[in-house]
Amino acid sequence: MLLHAVGTAFARRPDTVAVAVSGGGDSMALLDLAIRAAAQQNQTVLAVTVDHGLRPEAADEARMVATFCAERGIHHDTLRWDGQADGNLMAAAREARYRLIAKWARDHDCAHVVLGHTQDDEAETFLMSLARGAGVNGLAGMDLFPTYGRVQWRRPLMSVSRAELREYLMRRNIGWVDDPTNDNDKYLRVRTRKLLPQLDAIGLNAGQISSSVHAMKMARSALEYYTIKEAEEHVVVTGGDVTLPRNFNRVMPVEIQRRLWVAILQWIGGGQYAPRTSALFELDTAILDGRNHTLNGCAIIVKDDKIHVTRELNAVHDLTCPTDEIWDRRWRLDGPHDPALTIAPVGELGIRQLDDWRAAGFSRASIISSPAIWDEKTLIAAPLAGFNDNWTAQIVAPWHPVAKHALNL
Template structure:
């Protein structure tokens, strides 16, 4: 509510508001109505999005967070909005740091929450990370604006809540929000330095070939393990995507396979080794059955440019499609690369496969460049 009021005061003609009802509390509908009334009073368009949270499995709070971001990103895209503001505070920063500390996190996990990140083409920004919740409550009280406290935020069933409730005791020991913020900033500085040198090494080692990544099997001269880890995380997330970076155990298995010269799959990526080079390709099974309109971005990275028409879709080329590309061998690209490449289809008829030598006036363009150290939420 504080962030909404600040945004309205700063740019009243450019604000739209969205509330996500996670379907977990009966009170949420009334809270959304209160937000809608506030927005109507200030001439701000307001939308309520719904998520069936009761059907979620596993870590409920984590599932709700990812669902919320994706719902909002899709809504923003439909509204022509490219920037979404989030109200996370210095308190959230402290709680996240402490939670990560108990998990044995390294520099990345202990560094600051991202002040900006992307989800589905929408840029999310956290402008209040230097402000405490109490300061926001004072702000709302001074402006006579009501707000709702989610009782979930006081339920000790959740680890974050337990850390929140422990903060007064930790503050008595010197672990105040300000003290933790300094440590978080120091961790962020260290992370930035590591990402900087990882990007330099990646520029030396990584080659992009038709959307695949090629990197030496044996890196010479050798580089620090953490720098190599960052490069591999960037490769796997760029090609395979997903909402989480691969676990260290998955990276260890990958390293063992590379050392032995064995093929491997991880994070939606297929790894092959030939002539001392490791090639990372999109795994066909990870995108099999997926279809989108030809005008949309394929698999977060590809844009297909050509004579778009209604009914044309992008889908993987696949084995059947490759048989309709008589010149595919002339591309000199591996078969497994081409069958996972994006192609244009009209129902079951292949219209174009730009990477497989069957362009038919279409071209495939990478629109999301490979980067090391990209921020995630």
């Protein structure tokens, strides 16, 4: 069963599969299974370990994995994270891990990575989400088929317990290391992990929690389906903006409204996290009152029977970058690039240099927050305002009515 699960992780069997390996029991079992499955399927296996530089033992653990791979003719690399975290260290290290692995995979022409998460990990995530009052998305747990950094990720062992994988390793006479962090009660996941066995007393175990997670995943899919349907009926996308009928929410269920607003605000504002329910309530009140509003770096303009959502100028006022980079995480400008030029918003200074911006069909709020090419204080081009001068502007992340969640790998 284990070998089949790993061998069929991807619907279309890739030529090359990468395994993210920490040296712990779960990932070592996955690595061995991936090597065995690849031998049967004529695939190439690569392995990668990330040393976050947080523990002195991590380098030795990476060397252990490297030795294991070398003995089996598997290419292995160790990546090191030297970053700093201002807030949640574990979350920052986790995001860095996926970012580093994704880049490494692309550099090795590999678009498929398998991860060693188990049924126990899913149960722990569910309980942690429940403790913070998460809704359907949070309780649906980790995505089954995520794509991040232009790489497809899979978790073929999500129906397998941690204990089963330890038994597998012992049968195969394969060693592993236990990360001491996994016994540090400072971390909520560790405390949750230690709590799980006590829940058996009321008949609650990882398998049953996994069933609930599956039900939440189906509920999330249904909600996303109807959010897409409502978006198709009500949302009009022009350039980088969204327009809605002012009464779009009259017959729409509250949860679908919330999801649609989250998708719009995250697409335009670029935020990683959804706005709080209280903030969305304030937005709804403003719309009912006919007042303009700002939220999550977006300007929501109520006029006549329409709601217009665009980027808030204050959110991008000081945002500049070279012309060959992505501006505001969503705009790519192409034209006669020059190191002396920069991308910045049109702003008040730029709109005074535009003679006929109204002809472009965008509102003033849209124009002043849109990307422009500057030579110091001289406006060279403002593509959305119709002032092109051989420059074009393109959204790099197309609109989709299902919001991207915070890194949910």
